[in-house]
Amino acid sequence: MKKLVYTAAFVLAASTAMAADAVYEAPVAPVAYDAPAFSWTGFTAGVQGGYAWNNNDVDFNGGFSADFDGGILGGFVGYNHQLDNNWVIGIEGDFEKNWGDDSFAIGGVTALNYGLDWQGSIRGRVGYAFDRALLYGTAGWAISRGFLDVPPAGVGEKETFNGFTVGAGVDYAFTDNVFGRLEYRYTNFGDKNFDFTGVGGGTINSDLDQHAIRVGIGFKF
DSSP states (O other): OHHHHHHHHHHHHHHHHHHHHHHHTOOOOOOOOOOOOOOOOEEEEEEEEEEEEEEEEEOSTTOEEEEOOEEEEEEEEEEEEEOTTSEEEEEEEEEEEEOOEEEEEETTEEEEEEEEEEEEEEEEEEEEEETTEEEEEEEEEEEEEEEEEETTTTEEEEEEEEEEEEEEEEEEESSSSEEEEEEEEEEEEEEEEEEOGGGTOOEEEEEEEEEEEEEEEEEEO
């Protein structure tokens, strides 16, 4: 009988120790970790390209209006600051080559060649961030260099146009540092006089505006 009691006590003690070990060795639940939310705050730089639908209103030979569409390619730099409520404000500048040009003929003879050499802008930006997607509007000052040549006279002039640009777009961050862009802008470069009076000609006024679609890739510092 004593032997039976000792055996039962030993089994009970061993079971209790094993249970204690089981409780002691139970794995600790993993601690939840919240990844920091993406922020658009920082400096940006990138390249962009697209297509521009340019329009030229010229007061030559009774006046005419003509399109001179072409590709655009350049780069941009800027800075964004994201507020606590997900609104984003910023400033950006860009500079682009413009390949748009055309000509005007009279009686089958080219009377004028015209187009843009380059263009640029400095703009403010206001947008709203949906995590890695930033929807924004933009507006500011625009500048371009236009040319007007008169082949029969063998003369040409270049003038700098100043106006405004306004548009909207979306930036999307593929990583914490690399983002893509799709943007539409309307730009009115204003008008400028090309003065040929010094070579025996007259003054030709040119009024330029533009619709453009751009795609780009940028880096956020």
